[in-house]
Amino acid sequence: MMTSLTAPAASAALPLLTQDYSRYTAADQHVWQLLFDRQMALLPGRAADAFLEGVKQIGFTRETIPDFREVNPRLRELTGWELVVVPGLVDDAEFFGLLAERKFPATTWLRKLEQLDYLEEPDMFHDVFGHVPLLTNPRFAQFLQQLGEAAQHHAHRWPGTLELFTRLYWFTAEFGLVQQPDGLRIYGAGLLSSHGEVKFSLGEQPTRLPFTLDGVLNTAFEKDKFQELYFVLSNLPQLPQALEQLLARLVE
Numbered sequence: 001m002m003t004s005l006t007a008p009a010a011s012a013a014l015p016l017l018t019q020d021y022s023r024y025t026a027a028d029q030h031v032w033q034l035l036f037d038r039q040m041a042l043l044p045g046r047a048a049d050a051f052l053e054g055v056k057q058i059g060f061t062r063e064t065i066p067d068f069r070e071v072n073p074r075l076r077e078l079t080g081w082e083l084v085v086v087p088g089l090v091d092d093a094e095f096f097g098l099l100a101e102r103k104f105p106a107t108t109w110l111r112k113l114e115q116l117d118y119l120e121e122p123d124m125f126h127d128v129f130g131h132v133p134l135l136t137n138p139r140f141a142q143f144l145q146q147l148g149e150a151a152q153h154h155a156h157r158w159p160g161t162l163e164l165f166t167r168l169y170w171f172t173a174e175f176g177l178v179q180q181p182d183g184l185r186i187y188g189a190g191l192l193s194s195h196g197e198v199k200f201s202l203g204e205q206p207t208r209l210p211f212t213l214d215g216v217l218n219t220a221f222e223k224d225k226f227q228e229l230y231f232v233l234s235n236l237p238q239l240p241q242a243l244e245q246l247l248a249r250l251v252e
């Protein structure tokens with residue numbers, strides 16, 4: 001891997017990290033294989049067609065943990081997105097700034113065998129398996145970039161403005177459901193990477209409401225447990241429409 005000797009651009013607040021693929025152990029590869037097999041057995045009929053199509057497009061397999069040096073050229077070619085390595089959660093402003101540049105922050109560490117079903121914070125299985133497939137979809141890829149740009153642009157206006165974008169992101173890209181003609185499906189990455197919450201979100205316990213912008217903007221969420229409430233889109237093109245609606249309100 002080449003490292004640059006020049007100073008990072010002034011705007012780059014994050015240290016430049018790389019995946020360091022040689023650090024993965026046989027145990028990590030085994031965990032990936034188990035996670036991949038379990039999700040791919042569960043997701044047909046539960047994940048949105050666009051996600052399952054994306055898994056094929058990006059070419060993830062059970063055999064090996066994805067190598068970002070292979071994922072990134074493919075992703076750039078498909079939609080202009082790339083993964084950038086981060087140590088863990090990045091703050092919301094930084095997160096949206098990256099999305100605006102078609103950079104998706106990804107961790108590189110993998111959960112342990114005891115945590116296959118659910119994890120309280122994003123790991124590499126979530127960031128990569130959960131998010132990357134939809135980033136191969138041009139319309140979704142554009143929506144996410146525009147959400148990042150809009151959040152960045154409006155963040156300084158009013159305390160609390162950023163939270164509106166955070167809620168829109170949370171209840172769509174992370175925990176969104178969509179009503180396909182052939183049934184209720186998941187497109188949110190926070191669900192798609194969790195065996196436990198896939199089943200929970202489609203089951204009888206949680207509340208599911210039709211997606212509305214007001215519903216989302218008025219709902220607080222918790223990050224580290226199964227969600228109590230999910231919003232169900234009628235179709236994926238509702239996403240850019242919701243963003244436009246939010247932007248129209250912010251200029252009023």
Ligand SMILES: C[C@H](O)[C@H](O)[C@H]1CNc2nc(N)[nH]c(=O)c2N1
Pocket residue numbers: 086088089090091092095105106107122166169170
């Ligand atoms: C924007 C929203 O708060 C969202 O949860 C962000 C926050 N920071 C993050 N940081 C990382 N590394 N990965 C993520 O998925 C997120 N999600």
Ligand SMILES: N[C@@H](Cc1ccccc1)C(=O)O
Pocket residue numbers: 117118119120121122123125126174189190191193194223224
């Ligand atoms: N619960 C997710 C990880 C995650 C945590 C918090 C926010 C988003 C995703 C999983 O198990 O894969």
Ligand SMILES: [Fe+2]
Pocket residue numbers: 122126127131174189190
């Ligand atoms: Fe995520």
